[in-house]
Amino acid sequence: MTLAVDLFFSFRSPYSYLALPKTLKLVEDYDLAVNLRPVYPLAVRVPGFFKKTNPRFIRYVVLDSSRVAQHEGIPFRFPGPIRSCRT
Numbered sequence: 001m002t003l004a005v006d007l008f009f010s011f012r013s014p015y016s017y018l019a020l021p022k023t024l025k026l027v028e029d030y031d032l033a034v035n036l037r038p039v040y041p042l043a044v045r046v047p048g049f050f051k052k053t054n055p056r057f058i059r060y061v062v063l064d065s066s067r068v069a070q071h072e073g074i075p076f077r078f079p080g081p082i083r084s085c086r087t
Helices: 014-029 057-072
Strands: 003-009 032-038
Touching (some): 014 057
Parallel strands (some): 003 032
């Protein structure tokens, strides 16, 4: 009997990215179907979130998600500015 789970995924969330390897492992190991449920980024879901939150929130997310990635052995870095691609 196939089990199904909903994966609420934000393409802007480092935690969504970090959840993918474990999710794929569950699919590989068990009879599991994953229903991808994209969600709006936090800044869209909660207008004014970054104005109301503690100014250290972003730094915390960067440090915490980096620690989680290191612990799980997942390659991880935050994106930098787009460089010109001239050939």
